[in-house]
Amino acid sequence: MWLRVFCLFFLTITQFSWAQDKSDVDISDSYFSATYPMATSAAGYFSLTNNGTQRISLTTILVDEKVADKAGFHQTVMDEGMISMRPMKQLDINAGETIQFQPGGNHIMLTGLKRQLAVGDSITVTFKFAETNDVMQAFKVKARDNGKSGHHNHSD
Numbered sequence: 001m002w003l004r005v006f007c008l009f010f011l012t013i014t015q016f017s018w019a020q021d022k023s024d025v026d027i028s029d030s031y032f033s034a035t036y037p038m039a040t041s042a043a044g045y046f047s048l049t050n051n052g053t054q055r056i057s058l059t060t061i062l063v064d065e066k067v068a069d070k071a072g073f074h075q076t077v078m079d080e081g082m083i084s085m086r087p088m089k090q091l092d093i094n095a096g097e098t099i100q101f102q103p104g105g106n107h108i109m110l111t112g113l114k115r116q117l118a119v120g121d122s123i124t125v126t127f128k129f130a131e132t133n134d135v136m137q138a139f140k141v142k143a144r145d146n147g148k149s150g151h152h153n154h155s156d
Helices: 002-020
Strands: 025-033 041-050 056-063 068-079 082-087 091-093 098-101 107-113 122-129 135-142
Touching: 025 122, 041 091, 041 122, 041 135
Parallel strands: 025 135
Antiparallel strands: 025 041, 041 098, 041 107, 056 068, 056 091, 056 122, 068 082, 068 107, 122 135
16 A cells, blocks of 8 residues: 555656756747648747757757658858758757857748648657757748748748
C-alpha cells in the first residue's frame, strides 16, 4: 500500500516539475502570408526572445515535408541600391534579446511549396538551436499585405 502511495506521489511531483519546465526561448506573433494557388515559396514572420542567461544560436528551421521541400531563415539586405534576400546559416540571440522577423527584414522562407497556404491554415515550424531543446511553434496563415510592407515577394 505504502509503495503505491509513494509511486503515485512521485509521479505527481515529477509531472508537476516537468510542466513547470519552461523554455528559455519565446516565439510570438508568428504567421505566414497567404500564397497564390501556384506559388512555390512563402514568407513567415515572428518575434523570437531569448529569456535565458546565455547566448543561443538558431541553426535550423524545419516544416513538415507535406508543406514545403525546405525552410530557412533569410535576411533582406540593400546592396548597391538593390534589395536582395540572403540565406542565414545561423542567428545568434543574446540573453534577454528579442529579434523581429518582419516584412522587409529577416524572415522565414519556405521553398518548394507543396500546396497553397490559405488564410486560416496553421503550419507547425520547428526551431533548432545549438544550445537548447527544439521549439515547435504554430504559425497562422494571414492575408497578404499586397506589397504595403515593401517586402519583395518570392512567389511572384
